Amino acid sequence: MPRRIDWESQIGRRLRLRDLYVFSSVVRLGSMGKAAQELGVSQPAVSEVIADLEHALGVRLLDRGPQGVSATVYGVALERRSVAAFDELKQGIKDIEFLSDPTVGEIRIGCPESISAAILQPIIEKFSGQHPAAVLDIDTVNTLSFAKKLRDRELDLVLARGGWPLESPELVTDFNVETLCDDELVVVVGQKSPWARRRKVDIAELHEEQWILTSEDRWNYQVISRAFKQRGLDMPKIAMKTISVHLRANNVATGRLITTFPRSVLDLYAGRFGLKPLPLELPDSTWPVKIATLRKRTLSPVVERFIACARDVVKSKAQATKGTNGLNGLLAVARRV
DNA sequence: ACTGAGGCCTACCAAAACGA
C-alpha cells in the first residue's frame, strides 16, 4: 500500500505544472518517445519527469511495454484530475480576458436540433445582441455523446430534454441539471391529412397509419409505445426512423404520414410546413428542456451570463404568453430542480 | 540596497544497457 502522500514535502514543492503537462502528453500519445518528439525534448528527459512524478507520489503511474506505455489506475486518476486542473487554468485565463473585456469569450454548447431551432434561437438572438464579441460554438449533432463531452470539458453546457443520458443514475451525480422550461410531446399530421379535420382522436385509431419516429431508445418513441400499450396495442408500423426535424416536417406535410414533435418545434414549423397537432392526450408527455453543467466546475463569467440570459428569455416568453392558450404551458416560468 | 562569487538545482543531451 502506498504511503500517505505528504502534500508539503512531496507535492507542493516537487510536483510542477510542467510535469503534469508532460505526463498528460505521454498518456495521450501512449509513448514517452512520441511525447518527447511532440514536446521538443529528448526521450530521457520525459522518462525522468515520469520517474520523478512516480517517486513523488509513491505509486506507479504507467505500465511500460514494448509498444509504449499505458496508464495504471493511479495514472488514470492523475490524468483525469490533470485535465480538470488544466481546464481550471484555462478558465482562469479566460476570466482574465473577460475581466479586461466583458464582451468576449467562447461558449461551447451541446444542443439537439429540436431545441436549437425553437428554444436556443431566441436566447442566441438576445445574448449575441448583448455580447457581440462572444463566440458561440454549438454542437447539434452528437447528442448521445453530450454527457461524455460535458464531463471531458469539451462543452460548457448542454441543453437537452428530460429523460436524456445525463439523467441516467450513473451520471446524475456528475452534473448540475436545471429545468429551463416545460415542453410537451404532441402527435402531428399535415393539414392535407384526413386526421387534420377531426375534433377528437383516439390513439388506437392511428394504429394502422404510417409513422415517422426516432429510434427505439429515444424518449418520443417510448411515449408513443406506452400510449399504444395502454390501449392494448403493439407499436404501429414505422415507415421512417429519423431524428431530423426537417425530414419529419417535410414528409408529414404530404398528408400521408404521422409523427411527433415537441410543442415548441411544432409552433415554430406549423405555419411553414402546414402542420397540425392532433387533439389527443399522450400519457406522460411532458418533456421539459433542461440545462446541464458539470458539477464542481467553475464556469467562466461569459457562460454564467449566457445561462442567466437563457433564464431571462424563457421567463419573459412565459410572462408574454400567460393567459393565452397558444403555447399550452410551454415556456412556463423557469424553475430550478 | 546592491553586487558578485560560489554552490545547488534543474533541464537537457548522447550513449549504452535493459527488457518484453
Place this chain on the structure above:
DNA sequence: TCGTTTTGGTAGGCCTCAGT
C-alpha cells in the same frame, strides 16, 4: 526490434551570503 531506463556529462538559472 522497439521503447524505456540508466549513466555521465554540460549549461544555465536561482539562492545564499559576504562584502561594499
